[in-house]
Amino acid sequence: MNHSRIALIGNPNSGKTSIFNQLTGLRQRTGNFPGITVDKTSGTLAKYEAIEVVDLPGLYDLYPDSQDEAVVLRELVTTTDRYDAAVYVADASHLDRALLLYSQVADLGVPMIFVVNMMDEAEKSGYRFNTNRLKSRLGVPVIYTDARSGEGVDRLVSRMTEQNYDLPNAFFRSRYTRENVLENGYHIWISTCFDRYLKDNTAFAEHAEVVEALGSEGQTSILEVPQNQSTNEGIVLEDLENRKRLINIIAAEVVQSPKETRQNEITEKLDKWLTHPVFGYLIFGGILFLIFQAIFSWSALPMDLMDWTFSSLSGIIQSTFGNGVLGRLVAEGIIPGISGVLIFIPQIALLFLFIGLLEASGYMSRVVFLMDKSMQRFGLNGKSVVPLMSGMACAIPAVMACRTIENPKERLITILVTPFMTCSARLPVYAILIAVAVPSTSVLGMNLQGLVLFGLYLLGIFAALFGAAILNRFVKSNAKSYLIHEMPVYRIPKAKDILMNIWSKVKTFVWEAGRIIFVLAIALWFLASYGPNLNQKTAAYETTLTEQNIAPEILDNQVAAFKLENSYIGIVGKAVEPVFRPLGYDWKISIALLTSFAAREVFVGTLATIYSIGEDFSEETITQKLENETDPITGRKRFNLATALSLLIFYALAMQCISTLAIVRRETKSWTYPILQLLIMTALAYFGAFGVYWAFG
């Protein structure tokens, strides 16, 4: 079988991703489109690895208003790795709308298979289809599927593996071919896109690639067209109207629609409450509150179990291999470091479970509806809610999700404030510090630790909104702000899709954080186990203590502490300690803080490694190690309330994620914004932590 590359195209909420999951299962990999940073998931068919499927972002038409739409246009028109065919996924209940985008892709001359998805739902609502008529109108195979049950997917696979893809009938082919676009310069279409790109060079800088692909003739053709927006808008509207007129005729021939659907009736009943001017906000607040309570309460048992398992494993390895370098490296360095990442899997999974449920059920669109007015006051858009909420999972896809915001000013502000939202990488830091410093008691029937966690999430939200309000005063734009947004019907999320999303995100978390902490743990262990003349110094110190007749267990602890302080890492830690001392941090915390500037989730792993080195083996968990850590001078607990709160504030406000900075750089096409972000957020974190430490210290 020859290698085939097939694009998956369709409107948002058409069940495209469910089809993709059914087709590829776990044989998926996530990457970026070449040169840009929009998430691209590709995979291969089961048993047919030669067939590659690429899931493109959902969109409504090929006249791009936002960057994610521009990506699809660019992929179809200018990609060097051409697609052999496209599987077009249409929502059976909205076939008329689906045919608009289909007609544009068809006119590009892309061979296609037309999939009418969510048939089960449509048939129950009373939709009836004339398949033969639809096939003859479109000129391509038509396959009915229900991605929820998997029905029809085998027929789709069978058609895809035939590798003999049909060219669709043209709608307006004479004006609209890919060859025209590439070779002669399809001036109407591209000049319209070009005009939009020109409005904002910063946000739509990849226009250059589109124009470049046209060659000199195409570029000349573009330049000959007057860059007049009203002219272009008129051309676009005329084109869309012509298409809609033709599509309405086709739709009337091929589908019988009911007056109302069952999904709409259920949706309207639910929306009376969920979009209610009072109850809507109360329910939204309640959902957020429940999520953060659940994240803390439900994950406690599996986290404790994992923590205990890793501690026991360290013990077994140390007792098996003794005090050899390898045994100590694994028991004191690698295992504590890795466990500092892995034990947070239950919390990360729960967070992605809830975010996934909110998105897949259709509820997130209701939040956009409820929040738009409030968001405008801060210079944001209702659509900013989606990246901000996604930022609670991870800032990287959240920053990329800002591409759906059409207004460049609102988009830029959303990008800049999204990293304030409490991401999953902050969760391990919060969880461990709360567990150490906040008692696990009930207040008014609610878990106090969960309440503190909820407060930290609120702090992230307030910081983002406050930051947006300030930026709103400085960022200028003449572009019109508007909100046009579909409210999809409510659907019960598909368990397989949610679980696959959790699996993919947890895998990314473990891989991204795990590989950093693995290298870091080895480096930290060596730096903490060796130092200049360390053995001689330690021996001399031990002799001095022995002469003072100090009790053996105290002597051992003091020798271990001396050894660590005089190791390479101790020397570095002591050098940076004065910078962080005003915030209440000793040199060990300072080291953990510095290492976590690359990725904040390695903080716990670093601390776990540092506190494991030189200790006699004990089955203490990470939490217990931090709880038992004391200041050698004052004898007070190192992680007291003031220090823990100071650290929490620091991590809530600081920009400690190199990947996010890189994404901001690529999305804004400028180094200025990420550098400003890093400096301002770090300064805020430092002075915020300083204030909290002195207020509670």
Place this chain on the structure above:
Amino acid sequence: MRIRDGELTKQLMTLGLDFSAPVEMKYKAPFGGPVCIKNNKKFIVIRSSEAQEIAIASL
């Protein structure tokens, strides 16, 4: 029904607004927030200011 703003027209058209079918006002967000309209079995959210751009030519 006619819509004055070209960008708005384009967006509504691609979201599936059927210009021959009646538009039904469904929900209003508080404090002058967006409104949700229903047209041809689709729910679409637009701001109040944008809703005013939609002129009803005839019913």
